Amino acid sequence: MRFMTSLRFIDAVAREKSIRKAAEKLAITSTALNRRILQIEDEIGQPLFERLASGVRLNTAGELFVQHIRTQQADLARVQSQIADLSGIRRGHVRVASGAETLRHFLPDVIARYRSEHNAVTFDISRQHGEAAEAALASLETDLALIFEPIRRSDFQTIATTRQAVYCCMAETHELASFDTIRLHHLLDIPVILPTIHSGIRQLLNVGLMRRNMQLATMLETDSQEFTQNYLLNERVIGFQIPIGLPQNMANGQPENGLIARPIDSADVPQGKLHIGHLRGRVLPVAAAKFMDLMITELGERFPKDLDQ
Amino acid sequence: MRFMTSLRFIDAVAREKSIRKAAEKLAITSTALNRRILQIEDEIGQPLFERLASGVRLNTAGELFVQHIRTQQADLARVQSQIADLSGIRRGHVRVASGAETLRHFLPDVIARYRSEHNAVTFDISRQHGEAAEAALASLETDLALIFEPIRRSDFQTIATTRQAVYCCMAETHELASFDTIRLHHLLDIPVILPTIHSGIRQLLNVGLMRRNMQLATMLETDSQEFTQNYLLNERVIGFQIPIGLPQNMANGQPENGLIARPIDSADVPQGKLHIGHLRGRVLPVAAAKFMDLMITELGERFPKDLDQ
DNA sequence: GCAAGTGGTGCAAAAAACGCATCGCTATTA
DNA sequence: TAATAGCGATGCGTTTTTTGCACCACTTGC
Incomplete structure (x- = not known):
C-alpha cells in the first residue's frame, strides 16, 4: 500500500x-x-x-x-479482508493475544480447524498476560484477546465467557490424586509451583488463601507451563491449571502421561471466567470475526454448561 | 495532505x-x-x-x-481540528446541511456569533431537504444537519430538538391578520403558496388537511422562501413558515416590512420538531462539535420552552 | 575534551509521476 | 451501414519527487 x-x-x-x-x-x-x-x-x-x-x-x-494512523491501518486491514472475502477465498490475517493457558491445546486446535477450511488465512499469536493483552488491543496491535480474569479496562468488549475452575495438577501417584475434589487445607505443607501474579489463576488462588488466611508452601514461581508440567513428574509437587489448558482427558479426570488433574472445591477458590473479546467499538476484519465465532463454537463444545454469550 | x-x-x-x-x-x-x-x-x-x-x-x-476512504477523510479532519485546537486558536471547517427554514435568520446569526470568537473557522452551508441531508451525513459530505420533520434514517442521531408550530404568513392588511390563531377552516377558498412535498412544513399541513378531509386553494408551489415572502406583498395569498424561519419580531406576532405571521392552531396542524444532529457513531471535529453546542444554546434562547436535549 | 550518539541540510543520482500522442473499443448518430 | 464521438489503456520522453551520500551542529556520557 x-x-x-x-x-x-x-x-x-x-x-x-x-x-x-x-x-x-x-x-x-x-x-x-x-x-x-x-x-x-x-x-x-x-x-x-x-x-x-x-x-x-x-x-x-x-x-x-x-492514534489516527493506527485506527486507519486497522480499518484498512478490515476493508482488505472484506474485499478478499468477496472473491470466495477467505484471505486475511488474524492477530490474537492470549495468556499461556490457551496456547497448549485450545488455540492450536481451533487454528488447525479454521485453517482446514481457510488455509489462506495467517495468524499472529502473542502470549501476553491480561493487562498487556488489553493494551495491545487498545493500540490496535492485536485483533482478539483471550483473557482469564480479571478484565481491567472498560474498552475491552467481552463477546463470550466460559467459567473455569482452578485445577491441581500432579503426578498420578500423588497422595492427593485419590480425592475427587481438592480442598485448600489438603494443600497445607505440600510444595506447590505457582504461576506469577500476572496470571488470573494466581489471583484466584490468592482470593481463596486470603479468605482462609492460609499460605502455601511455594517452592517455585514461574510463568512457564512447560516447566511446571514437566517438573510435576519429578517431585511430589502440585501445579495449577484451568481446564482449557489441560488435555481433554485430564480435564475429565483421567490420567495422561503420568499426570492427573483434580478441581479445587469452588467453596475454597472461586471459579474464574475466561473472556474472549476485542476492543470496544472496533469492526473486526472478516477473518478475525469468523475466527472468533469458531473459538466460541469450540468453547461451547468443550464446556457446554459453562459458556456465556 | x-x-x-x-x-x-x-x-x-x-x-x-x-x-x-x-x-x-x-x-x-x-x-x-x-x-x-x-x-x-x-x-x-x-x-x-x-x-x-x-x-x-x-x-x-x-x-x-x-467508504473506507470517506471515513478516513472525516477522521483525519477531526484529528486536524483537534490538533489545531491544541495551539489555542480554534481553526477548522464546519459543514452544515439544512432545509431552507434556517437559512434566512437562524444560521446567519449563529455563524456570525461563532465567528466573532473563532474567526479562523470556515463554513460550508448546503441547502438540502431532510432526506438529502441525511444522505449527505451518511456519505460524510457534511458534519451537521438541521432537519425539520421527519427523520427517516436510523443512523441520524438527534442531539437536540425544538418544537415549531406552522405559521401563516401574509400581508398585514390581510383579512386573517386579525385572528390570533388561524384555524384550518379559515383558509377555505383563500389562495395559498405551498412549499414542495420535500418540506416538513408541507407534510405537517398534509396531515392536518387529511384529518379534516380538506383541500387548499393552492395557487403555487415553490421551494423558494424569497419568492413566497415577496409575493405575499402583491396579492392576498397566504404562505407558510415556522418561527425559526421568521424574523424574531414576526415570530412574536408583530408586523415587519408589511408582513405578519399567525400560528395555526395545533389542534388542526400538529407541531413539528426541528432536529439538530449528526451521523450516529461519528466523532465530530472540535469546530463542528462546538458549533453544534452554540446552535443549541441559541435555540434555547430563542425558544426556551420548546427545546429538548 | 573526546567519542559516539542524535536530527538536519546541500547536492547529485535514481525513481516515480506526469503529459502528449495514440490505440482499441463501444455506443450513438447520420 | 458507416462515420463519429467518447471512453479507458498504453508507449515514450520530460518533469518532479524521492533517495542516498557526505557533512554539519548539537547533546550526552565517559
Whole structure:
C-alpha cells in the first residue's frame, strides 16, 4: 500500500523513538525518513515529535495523529479482508493475544480447524498476560484477546465467557490424586509451583488463601507451563491449571502421561471466567470475526454448561 | 495532505463516474489519474471499478474501499481540528446541511456569533431537504444537519430538538391578520403558496388537511422562501413558515416590512420538531462539535420552552 | 575534551509521476 | 451501414519527487 508509506513510517518512528533506529528497521536511510517526517509535519502545520538529544518523542499533536494512523491501518486491514472475502477465498490475517493457558491445546486446535477450511488465512499469536493483552488491543496491535480474569479496562468488549475452575495438577501417584475434589487445607505443607501474579489463576488462588488466611508452601514461581508440567513428574509437587489448558482427558479426570488433574472445591477458590473479546467499538476484519465465532463454537463444545454469550 | 492524494482521486472518480471528468476537476490529465487508479487496484489485488463504455462504476470492492476512504477523510479532519485546537486558536471547517427554514435568520446569526470568537473557522452551508441531508451525513459530505420533520434514517442521531408550530404568513392588511390563531377552516377558498412535498412544513399541513378531509386553494408551489415572502406583498395569498424561519419580531406576532405571521392552531396542524444532529457513531471535529453546542444554546434562547436535549 | 550518539541540510543520482500522442473499443448518430 | 464521438489503456520522453551520500551542529556520557 504505497499511499500508507509515510504514515507507516511515522508509526515506526513513534515506536522506536528514534529516526535513525526506525530507518534501519524500515531499510531506508535516516535522511530520507527524516525528510518524510518533516514534510508531514509541514503539511499538518505543527511538529508531531519533540526533538531530544537522545532521539524523538511524540508531542500531544503527535499522539493524536499516531492514534489516527493506527485506527486507519486497522480499518484498512478490515476493508482488505472484506474485499478478499468477496472473491470466495477467505484471505486475511488474524492477530490474537492470549495468556499461556490457551496456547497448549485450545488455540492450536481451533487454528488447525479454521485453517482446514481457510488455509489462506495467517495468524499472529502473542502470549501476553491480561493487562498487556488489553493494551495491545487498545493500540490496535492485536485483533482478539483471550483473557482469564480479571478484565481491567472498560474498552475491552467481552463477546463470550466460559467459567473455569482452578485445577491441581500432579503426578498420578500423588497422595492427593485419590480425592475427587481438592480442598485448600489438603494443600497445607505440600510444595506447590505457582504461576506469577500476572496470571488470573494466581489471583484466584490468592482470593481463596486470603479468605482462609492460609499460605502455601511455594517452592517455585514461574510463568512457564512447560516447566511446571514437566517438573510435576519429578517431585511430589502440585501445579495449577484451568481446564482449557489441560488435555481433554485430564480435564475429565483421567490420567495422561503420568499426570492427573483434580478441581479445587469452588467453596475454597472461586471459579474464574475466561473472556474472549476485542476492543470496544472496533469492526473486526472478516477473518478475525469468523475466527472468533469458531473459538466460541469450540468453547461451547468443550464446556457446554459453562459458556456465556 | 500529500499522502491522501491517491485516495482523494479515487473518491473523485467514484463521484464523477468517469476518469476523464474527474481528471478535469482535479486539474490533471486523465492518463495520470488513470494510472494512479490502476496502481491502487494493483495493490489491492482487485479492480475497484467496472469499466463501461460510458465511464466507470464502483464494483462491490470499490464500494467498500470508497467508504473506507470517506471515513478516513472525516477522521483525519477531526484529528486536524483537534490538533489545531491544541495551539489555542480554534481553526477548522464546519459543514452544515439544512432545509431552507434556517437559512434566512437562524444560521446567519449563529455563524456570525461563532465567528466573532473563532474567526479562523470556515463554513460550508448546503441547502438540502431532510432526506438529502441525511444522505449527505451518511456519505460524510457534511458534519451537521438541521432537519425539520421527519427523520427517516436510523443512523441520524438527534442531539437536540425544538418544537415549531406552522405559521401563516401574509400581508398585514390581510383579512386573517386579525385572528390570533388561524384555524384550518379559515383558509377555505383563500389562495395559498405551498412549499414542495420535500418540506416538513408541507407534510405537517398534509396531515392536518387529511384529518379534516380538506383541500387548499393552492395557487403555487415553490421551494423558494424569497419568492413566497415577496409575493405575499402583491396579492392576498397566504404562505407558510415556522418561527425559526421568521424574523424574531414576526415570530412574536408583530408586523415587519408589511408582513405578519399567525400560528395555526395545533389542534388542526400538529407541531413539528426541528432536529439538530449528526451521523450516529461519528466523532465530530472540535469546530463542528462546538458549533453544534452554540446552535443549541441559541435555540434555547430563542425558544426556551420548546427545546429538548 | 573526546567519542559516539542524535536530527538536519546541500547536492547529485535514481525513481516515480506526469503529459502528449495514440490505440482499441463501444455506443450513438447520420 | 458507416462515420463519429467518447471512453479507458498504453508507449515514450520530460518533469518532479524521492533517495542516498557526505557533512554539519548539537547533546550526552565517559
